[in-house]
Amino acid sequence: MQLEQMYQEVILDHYRHPHHRGLREPFDVQVHHVNPTCGDELTLRVLLGPGGDVQDVSYEGVGCSISQASTSVMTDLVIGRPLPEALATGQRFLEMMQSRGEAEPDEEILEDAVAFVGVSKYPARVKCALLGWMAFKDAAAQAVTVKEQG
Amino acid sequence: MSVQTAGSLDVARIRADFPILRRTVRGGRRLVYLDSGATSQKPVQVLDAERRFYELHNAAVHRGAHQLSEEATDAYEAARATVAAFVGAAPSELVLTKNATEAINLVAYAMSNAATAGAEAQQLVLGPGDTVVVTEMEHHANLVPWQELCRRTGATLRWLSVTDGGRLDLDGLATVVDCSTRLVAFAHQSNVMGTVNPVAPVVRRAREVGALVLLDACQSVPHLPVSVPDLDVDFVAFSGHKMLGPLGVGALWGRRSLLEVMPPFLTGGSMIETVRMEGSTYAAPPQRFEPGVPAAAQAVGLAAACDYLSALGMERVAAHEHALVGYALDRLAEVPGVRVIGPTDTEARGGTVSFVVDGIHPHDVGQVLDDLGVEVRVGHHCAWPLARRFGVSATTRASFYVYTDQTEVDALVDGVRRAQDFFGVS
Numbered sequence: 001m002q003l004e005q006m007y008q009e010v011i012l013d014h015y016r017h018p019h020h021r022g023l024r025e026p027f028d029v030q031v032h033h034v035n036p037t038c039g040d041e042l043t044l045r046v047l048l049g050p051g052g053d054v055q056d057v058s059y060e061g062v063g064c065s066i067s068q069a070s071t072s073v074m075t076d077l078v079i080g081r082p083l084p085e086a087l088a089t090g091q092r093f094l095e096m097m098q099s100r101g102e103a104e105p106d107e108e109i110l111e112d113a114v115a116f117v118g119v120s121k122y123p124a125r126v127k128c129a130l131l132g133w134m135a136f137k138d139a140a141a142q143a144v145t146v147k148e149q150g
Numbered sequence: 151m152s153v154q155t156a157g158s159l160d161v162a163r164i165r166a167d168f169p170i171l172r173r174t175v176r177g178g179r180r181l182v183y184l185d186s187g188a189t190s191q192k193p194v195q196v197l198d199a200e201r202r203f204y205e206l207h208n209a210a211v212h213r214g215a216h217q218l219s220e221e222a223t224d225a226y227e228a229a230r231a232t233v234a235a236f237v238g239a240a241p242s243e244l245v246l247t248k249n250a251t252e253a254i255n256l257v258a259y260a261m262s263n264a265a266t267a268g269a270e271a272q273q274l275v276l277g278p279g280d281t282v283v284v285t286e287m288e289h290h291a292n293l294v295p296w297q298e299l300c301r302r303t304g305a306t307l308r309w310l311s312v313t314d315g316g317r318l319d320l321d322g323l324a325t326v327v328d329c330s331t332r333l334v335a336f337a338h339q340s341n342v343m344g345t346v347n348p349v350a351p352v353v354r355r356a357r358e359v360g361a362l363v364l365l366d367a368c369q370s371v372p373h374l375p376v377s378v379p380d381l382d383v384d385f386v387a388f389s390g391h392k393m394l395g396p397l398g399v400g401a402l403w404g405r406r407s408l409l410e411v412m413p414p415f416l417t418g419g420s421m422i423e424t425v426r427m428e429g430s431t432y433a434a435p436p437q438r439f440e441p442g443v444p445a446a447a448q449a450v451g452l453a454a455a456c457d458y459l460s461a462l463g464m465e466r467v468a469a470h471e472h473a474l475v476g477y478a479l480d481r482l483a484e485v486p487g488v489r490v491i492g493p494t495d496t497e498a499r500g501g502t503v504s505f506v507v508d509g510i511h512p513h514d515v516g517q518v519l520d521d522l523g524v525e526v527r528v529g530h531h532c533a534w535p536l537a538r539r540f541g542v543s544a545t546t547r548a549s550f551y552v553y554t555d556q557t558e559v560d561a562l563v564d565g566v567r568r569a570q571d572f573f574g575v576s
Contacts (some may be wrong), residue, residue: 002176002177002521003517003518003521007514007517007572012573037514038512038528038529038530038544039530039534039537039543039544040513040544042234052520061312061370062543063511063513063543064511064513064514064571065511065513065514066513066514076517100569116507119397121276122517125513141279
């Protein structure tokens with residue numbers, strides 16, 4: 001049975017009890033990302049602090065357990081961190097998800113997100129796990145531009 | 151090849167013709183393939199026909215005068231005749247395409263290209279004030295090309311709605327299809343819900359207002375007896391790979407009088423009459439719509455698929471799937487928390503069932519099923535507006551074919567219960 005490898009308890013916990021869910025004010029940028037193959041949708045807001053740290057990430061969406069849990073884990077990993085560090089963590093997560101289950105992820109950096117290494121064996125589900133991260137990356141980049149122009 | 155004499159299919163004998171059904175998946179599980187609506191598996195007769203073409207006759211069709219070229223051309227044209235006969239049509243009215251999507255785009259682009267073609271093509275020209283009518287249950291392949299045609303020409307897209315029970319709302323026919331309507335394009339059978347749409351009332355209304363009718367028959371030609379003359383529509387599109395044939399070949403049947411005035415869609419070699427540096431003239435249909443070296447081996451394979459289905463008998467194929475879907479609906483109704491999207495009775499309904507499971511996203515249902523070797527499709531099934539119509543982001547879809555048996559429906563239902571246990575919603 002490979003199912004338990006994929007749906008690790010930590011993933012199911014985040015799915016059932018998502019962290020930082022709901023759309024909050026204030027925010028710098030709101031983005032809407034979809035997974036066109038399955039119809040999953042995510043609306044995500046980012047607020048950057050004066051020093052360039054990620055002050056808040058809030059979201060609302062419909063999706064499978066993997067996309068919902070991954071977004072929840074992502075918020076834990078980026079909120080309160082300097083933006084470059086948050087983006088670097090996202091890059092580590094992306095590399096793990098592209099590893100086809102071969103990666104040996106660093107739990108110091110990825111924390112709960114290491115649970116998704118099992119998902120990386122299933123190419124069809126990799127996009128689910130990346131939906132929240134990609135939305136964050138997009139929103140953060142736009143927020144930086146907004147701050148620079150503002 | 152199992153030729154039937156009794157009223158039902160000998161599924162065990164049929165399954166023996168499909169090599170892929172003997173393999174296992176996900177760590178030794180028996181393969182339960184319930185995704186024939188996306189693409190069907192191929193019997194050895196089709197694989198052999200395709201291989202034989204490459205081994206004995208391979209050459210570029212309609213080019214050169216050597217023996218292999220003659221044989222390849224004969225094989226290709228014989229395949230066209232077989233595919234045409236399978237739907238009761240004449241070979242001169244059957245265009246072989248890459249797939250059904252190309253077939254539908256061929257018509258859409260012929261209509262917009264008509265604006266700059268000769269006088270006889272003017273009857274196809276669309277513009278502001280004209281409408282194209284589709285339905286809310288269309289596959290994107292029979293929706294997006296018409297959205298694009300309307301965008302290019304200034305025409306307006308309208309659609310017939312779908313009832314809560316998953317049927318076409320024919321009450322809207324008289325108002326949605328009116329004198330502005332130039333074309334009505336709709337699915338014969340829904341790829342999501344299995345609904346078989348009534349063709350006659352739509353054609354009758356279209357004729358009253360002088361509109362053309364295109365039928366997306368991707369989900370009907372593989373599963374039901376389909377006779378093009380009886381349908382009395384103007385165009386029928388279907389794909390080969392959903393009817394036991396190879397990937398990469400599909401067909402457009404078109405009324406001869408229309409094909410003759412239609413300008414080409416894709417241009418290049420093979421579809422020409424004369425070519426000069428200053429300009430070119432084009433071949434008669436169907437060659438006008440078949441540019442480039444055609445997929446002859448795939449066409450030959452598709453003809454073998456038609457022969458295979460004809461030997462089974464399409465009435466029996468339809469009866470087999472009808473019985474299976476009835477069984478599946480009954481079994482799924484036993485599972486609390488399962489809601490079928492589409493008709494819950496077997497009246498005018500094919501062997502496709504889409505459903506949602508309370509508390510579990512379809513992707514997760516599909517993952518549990520996959521872990522058990524049960525291969526279904528999850529998502530919006532390229533009919534996103536229909537999912538929205540039912541207020542769901544996605545569904546789980548099981549679709550059946552000639553090789554599907556009752557134990558596979560049981561495996562599906564067991565898998566749904568397993569998913570409920572796993573996610574703690576049972």
